[in-house]
Amino acid sequence: MTSAHQEHNLVLIRWLTFLMFTMFAMTTDAVGVIIPEIIKEFDLNLTQASAFHYAPMIAIAFSGIAFGFLADRIGRKYTILIGLGLFAVSCFLFALGSYFEFFVGLLLISGCAIGIFKTGALALIGDISTSSQEHTRTMNTVEGFFGVGAIIGPAIVAYLLAAKVSWIYLYVFAGFVCLALILIAARVNYPKHKPASVQEKIDVKRTLKMIGNPYAAGFSGAIALYVATEVAIYVWMPTFLKDYSGNAVWFATYALTIFFVLRAGGRFLGAWILTKFRWTSVMALFSSCIFLCFLGSMLGGVNYAVYLLPLSGLFMSMIYPTLNSKGISCFNKSEHGTVAGVILFFTAVAAALGPLLMGAVGDLFGHVKYGFYLATGFAGLLCIAMIFNWIKNPADKHLAQLESSQYGGH
Numbered sequence: 522m523t524s525a526h527q528e529h530n531l532v533l534i535r536w537l538t539f540l541m542f543t544m545f546a547m548t549t550d551a552v553g554v555i556i557p558e559i560i561k562e563f564d565l566n567l568t569q570a571s572a573f574h575y576a577p578m579i580a581i582a583f584s585g586i587a588f589g590f591l592a593d594r595i596g597r598k599y600t601i602l603i604g605l606g607l608f609a610v611s612c613f614l615f616a617l618g619s620y621f622e623f624f625v626g627l628l629l630i631s632g633c634a635i636g637i638f639k640t641g642a643l644a645l646i647g648d649i650s651t652s653s654q655e656h657t658r659t660m661n662t663v664e665g666f667f668g669v670g671a672i673i674g675p676a677i678v679a680y681l682l683a684a685k686v687s688w689i690y691l692y693v694f695a696g697f698v699c700l701a702l703i704l705i706a707a708r709v710n711y712p713k714h715k716p717a718s719v720q721e722k723i724d725v726k727r728t729l730k731m732i733g734n735p736y737a738a739g740f741s742g743a744i745a746l747y748v749a750t751e752v753a754i755y756v757w758m759p760t761f762l763k764d765y766s767g768n769a770v771w772f773a774t775y776a777l778t779i780f781f782v783l784r785a786g787g788r789f790l791g792a793w794i795l796t797k798f799r800w801t802s803v804m805a806l807f808s809s810c811i812f813l814c815f816l817g818s819m820l821g822g823v824n825y826a827v828y829l830l831p832l833s834g835l836f837m838s839m840i841y842p843t844l845n846s847k848g849i850s851c852f853n854k855s856e857h858g859t860v861a862g863v864i865l866f867f868t869a870v871a872a873a874l875g876p877l878l879m880g881a882v883g884d885l886f887g888h889v890k891y892g893f894y895l896a897t898g899f900a901g902l903l904c905i906a907m908i909f910n911w912i913k914n915p916a917d918k919h920l921a922q923l924e925s926s927q928y929g930g931h
Contacts, residue, residue, distance in 0.1 A: 530710050533705065537642075537706055538642050539662070539663060546668070546669075547674035547691065548691065549674075550755065550781070551677070553574075554675045556573055559621065559624075574756065577635070582868075582870045584633040585861075586728055589861060590728050591603070592645075598641075598709075604637030604641060605702055607631075609696050611630040618689070639861070640858050640862045646849075657795055667785075668781060668786075671784075674691065675781075731863050736916055737848065737851070740844055742867070744848070745870065748871035753875060754830055757883075760889050761826060762823060787834070795843070802911055807840060815900045826893075847920065848864050875896070879896060
């Protein structure tokens with residue numbers, strides 16, 4: 522393969538990864554706009570309707586543990602194709618449904634599909650990266666495209682509803698996008714994957730064993746705290762701000778959109794920031810800003826929250842992709858699919874349980890703001906963890922050793 526051909530192929534691989542993250546974000550992050558519609562359409566209560574959020578998250582968590590090893594066992598290409606194919610089928614089947622339970626079943630299937638192709642894509646990022654620093658910058662860019670998808674999805678649903686067209690066609694549209702990605706994924710020449718030692722069996726037991734690894738557990742725990750904090754915004758912030766009647770009603774109306782835009786823009790900016798500053802100091806600073814945004818919102822009430830909670834999106838932007846990248850980089854490339862599955866499991870569990878606990882606390886004390894007290898606690902714990910990581914940097918030597926062995930000392 523010529524140098525020009527290799528470069529062209531590398532560009533295709535990157536764009537394939539970017540577009541995969543954009544596509545599934547269009548569906549997962551549009552749920553907040555869809556839920557009010559299904560409540561009216563199927564006469565549901567809040568607990569029943571929330572299955573549209575919890576079902577795919579639980580399925581992603583299961584898939585990360587059960588199928589994360591596939592990227593290491595059968596290779597990145599076939600793992601991505603299997604996941605994309607399953608996702609496309611589930612999306613197109615939405616057009617045939619008319620029952621709530623049927624749609625929830627499809628969301629479970631699509632969640633499993635996301636878990637499969639996402640772990641394949643995350644492992645692929647390691648294959649095309651020439652250093653752990655490049656890996657982290659690429660991860661921030663990838664999650665930036667996820668942020669773009671989180672803006673596009675709700676916008677499509679809003680347009681469909683304004684045109685008196687069913688929200689179901691968001692999934693049909695995503696299905697066609699997925700077909701295009703399948704064609705790209707099938708034609709791309711993937712980097713040669715070096716499987717793990719033949720003495721080591723690549724299966725679910727290997728994945729479960731990895732959970733006990735201190736680096737996998739540490740980064741997964743930090744990511745879970747972050748996700749529980751972030752999901753509080755896009756699940757419960759609209760409810761928290763609905764009674765706002767101050768001078769910034771317009772800001773309150775578009776608070777969630779502002780949050781998503783800041784989160785997406787910050788991730789693209791993050792790829793540049795990480796070339797200028799150490800990742801540990803950036804994580805400590807940004808997590809501290811997130812905590813202050815939440816703390817200020819709780820102390821100042823809704824009049825402060827209307828500004829501070831959307832602003833937190835800018836500081837949240839780099840946390841997840843950077844921690845995800847460093848957690849994966851603590852392992853050999855032959856294990857990247859498996860560890861990506863482990864981290865994805867904790868990500869999805871936190872995304873499912875965080876809002877559920879917030880809702881339970883809010884119901885117990887009679888207002889959603891009490892749920893945000895809990896989220897502020899999550900943000901505080903994340904801040905403490907990132908300050909500890911900045912001071913002690915426990916993964917530094919391990920990352921340096923793998924940098925030398927995996928990337929040739931770049």
